[in-house]
Amino acid sequence: MQLKPLLERLYPLHRTLASDEMDEALQIVGAVMPSQAGYTVERFTPGEMAWTWRVPERYVVHEAYLETEDGRRIVDFADNPLHIVSYSPPVDALLTWEELEPHLYYSEERPWATPWIFKYYQRDWGFCLPKEVFDALPRKGRYRAVIRSEFLTDPARGGFAVGVGVIHPEGGPDPQAGEMLISAHLCHPMQANDDLAGVVTAIELAHRLAENPLPPGSMSVRFWFGPETIGTIVYLSHHEELIPRLKGGIFIEMTGNEGVIAWHHTRQHDHLLDQVTAAVMASREHVARKFADFPPNDERVINGPGVNVPCISINRWPYDEYHTTDDNPMIIQEAMLQEAADVVEEITRLYASNYIPRRTFRGPLFLSGNGLWVDWRENWALNRAIEKIMMRFEGEQSVFEIAQDVGLDYWMVRDYVEKFRLKGFVERLPIPSEAPAW
Ligand SMILES: [Zn+2]
Known part of the structure; x- marks a missing residue:
């Protein structure tokens, strides 16, 4: 698609x-x-x-923006959710530049872009903006920071x-x-x-x-x-x-x-x-x-x-x-x-x-008598590998590892091993779990 x-x-x-x-x-x-x-x-x-x-908790933002005291909007959550620090707690305050600055985030490397900042666990409110906008902000006067957010715990x-x-x-x-x-x-x-x-x-x-x-x-x-x-x-x-x-x-x-x-x-x-x-x-x-x-x-x-x-x-x-x-x-x-x-x-x-084949037979397997012989005129590479594959049915190596060992395509080897399995000469052991005992 x-x-x-x-x-x-x-x-x-x-x-x-x-x-x-x-x-x-x-x-x-x-x-x-x-x-x-x-x-x-x-x-x-x-x-x-x-x-x-x-x-x-679930996070709800009703509205969030940063303005100059005279009402000029600098950034607005409605334009882009990246403008606030994710999981910012609520704030509604009139602040001096010195008070505001620790809550502003920008990217040095990409001064035109707004960075994404999150404070899920050490929560603090903040606004994110392009460095170019940050640099142009007046250092005098006051700013209004508004984040109307809620943290919901009710399932x-x-x-x-x-x-x-x-x-x-x-x-x-x-x-x-x-x-x-x-x-x-x-x-x-x-x-x-x-x-x-x-x-x-x-x-x-x-x-x-x-x-x-x-x-x-x-x-x-x-x-x-x-x-x-x-x-x-x-x-x-x-x-x-x-x-x-x-x-x-x-x-x-x-x-x-x-x-x-x-x-x-x-x-x-x-x-x-x-x-x-x-x-x-x-x-x-x-x-x-x-x-x-x-x-x-x-x-x-x-x-x-x-x-x-x-x-x-x-x-x-x-x-x-x-x-x-x-x-x-x-x-x-x-x-x-x-x-x-x-x-x-x-x-x-x-x-x-992938799985781990384990033999159920003893002695050399009577291949042609069981329809398992591969004609060298039809598949020379597989014909040459028959013995090597059969020697690896000890329940230790997976089909993938056997294919790697004999240097043949995984799916070709898997198809061949499946023929043994369907005849009952091999059983399928699963790839083991690595989960620790608990
Ligand atoms: Zn990421």
Whole structure:
């Protein structure tokens, strides 16, 4: 599907940790997710514990503006939600320049743009504006700062929400195989690449997996949309039963700007998911970089202490417009979104369909007697690899690792191993969970 028009629909909403327009965004996502996903919005009660955190309050801004004392308006929340610090508490005060200045935020690097600043936890009110506007403000005279905001804790007012849908493989869910988690965050107000780009890329992946399902016995793929970091903490802390079922995750963000795809490895570093990702990246023409360091994100929750689901991140970081008004649909390219969807699709298909074959037979298998011999005139490479593949049915290596070892295409090897399985010579062991015992 076309992704940029969808991104443009979500872009103008005042999306934040929890708000009416965040709900609207979650609803739009639900309306465009494939129906097979059974997408639902789940709500949580503000103030409740979420491991060592608390479920955030819902944020309402009735109006907010900064004016000179004589009524000249400098910035207005109605023009752009980035003009206030996200989660600013209310204020209505007449202030001198000296009193106002500590509450003003601008970007040195992009003096024409308004930065996005948030103070979710160490709360303080503030206004954000271009440095050019800041520089031109008179230092004499007084300013009127008005933010009429509210923090709602009553769950009847909407609470804190995330959206979730699951696409199952052909033949329905396989409890042994478990699930893969695809995560993208919706919470940055008026930011296009960070991370509506990741959201629409994930939606595209959901459509591709619905139209062309993973083979029977594969992992199900769970799609998660909500507020970055705290949303994942709230969701997983309320669904601890999911953790052992999750075999891997991809955190997708910043996929729409011009730039190469980059990926960040799992906390395990050399997990099967890292090997799959490295192989997918190596097979593509564009250069992918692997980071040693990256700011902590949802993959650090998913792959974090006591959870430990191997999780990579896929993005086109860095980009100059990051966390400013310049991160808008102008920098988003349909081709970049689609290419990112291609990459995550390939990783997902490989990782979610992979399993560990374990033999049930003894002695050399009578191949031709069981229709398992491969004619060298039809597939010379596979014919040469038969013995090597059969020697690796010890319940230790996954199909992907066997394919890597013998230097053949994953899907060719998988098709071949499936023939053994369907004859009862191999049983399918799932990719193990990395979840710690609790
Ligand atoms: Zn961000």
